[in-house]
Amino acid sequence: MTRELKLRIVSGIVLALFALVVTWVGGHVFALFSVAIGALIFSEWSTMTRLVLRGRRGVVLGWATLALSAVFMFALGILAALAVVFVGVIAAALLYRARHASPWLPAGILYSGLSMISLAAVRGSGEAGLLATVFLFAVVWSTDIMAFFFGRAIGGPKLAPRISPGKTWSGAIGGTVSGVAAGAAVQILAGGQGVLRILAIALVLSAAGQAGDLFESWVKRRSGVKDSGRIIPGHGGVMDRADALVVAAALALAIVLVQAALSGDLAALDGQRASIGAILLGL
Known part of the structure; x- marks a missing residue:
């Protein structure tokens, strides 16, 4: 095992433990954790894509x-925070059309803003949010780790050689x-119903996570950098x-938002922060 791989494993374990502790604490602590992630993502995005130029x-x-959007998230809820992000994206697009901004700006605001709001929203404030976040971690981390191994x-054949030469179809x-197996295990241990539904959700989230990985690789390749930061x-x-x-x-x-909208419960989500995790897992 190379020194770099050892460092990567140790660092990954430390990060995972920290994330799990913050998730367990929940509340404003996890919400602030999500805000920090969104801010760091926008900072790295700005540096990579040279927005200031x-x-x-x-x-x-x-x-x-x-x-x-962070202030609105704490004071008014996720729907208000999402509205702020989308207004910011529109304003950034107009600024780009006026040739006063980079074409990377609207995407950066959307990417970092949704990252912040989504993590905080899934965790929420109750036990269901804790289980939903652990479910999300299990699906994404298991996909990432086992895809590598x-x-x-x-x-075998490469998944997207022009974007990320190291990824293969066998890994994906x-x-x-x-x-999917890790997500199903969390659902069963949590005592949730509808395992087939959860298998479908885990499958979609696993594929989305891998798409997110490829997207970031594409951004780095377009920007000519190896890592987003240090x-x-x-x-x-x-x-x-x-x-x-x-x-x-x-x-x-x-x-969750689509399901809540179809059932007519969309407006209630901000008043019941634990409901997002419950809807996701069917608890």
């Missing part, structure tokens, strides 16, 4: 949108199967470590 207005708009052990399939030893930046998780979390939130 196209004008400081865009960077100021991005930070203002994140700050205001399956890819190394089996090899093995990771997906592992992620804050995490052996891993690079926050985006390098959280790329799959934040996309899966955003899709999990989207699933």
Whole structure:
């Protein structure tokens, strides 16, 4: 085992334990943790894509949108925070059309804003949110870890050679199967109903996580960088470590919002922060 791989494993274990402790505590602690992740993602995105070179207005708009959406998330709920993010994205698109900002700006605001809000929303404030977040971790982490080992052990055709040459179809399939199994295990241990439904959700979230990983690799390749940052030893930046998780979390939130909208309970979500996790797992 190489020194770099050892560092990566140790660093990954420390990060996982920290994330689990913060998840267990929940409440404002986890919400602030989510805000920090969103802020670090936008910082790394801004550096990678060199937003400041196209004008400081865009960077100021991005930070203002994140700050205001965080305040709205604490004071008014996730729907208000999402509205702020989408307004910020529209404003960034208009600023780009006026040639005062980079084309990467709207995507950066959307990516970092949804990352922050989705993680906080899935965790919520109750036991169901705790279980839903553990479920999300289990699916994404199992997919990521086992995709690496399956890819190394089996090899074979590349998944997306122009974007991420190291990823293989064997790794993607093995990771997906592992992620679905881990998600089902959490659901069964939690005593939730509808295992077939959970298998489908875990499958979709596992695929979304891998798509998020590929998306970040594409952004790095377009930006000409190897890592999104240097804050995490052996891993690079926050985006390098959280790329799959934040996309899966955003899709999990989207699933809940669609289901709540179809049942007519969308407005109640902000008043019942524990309900998002309950709806996701069917508790």
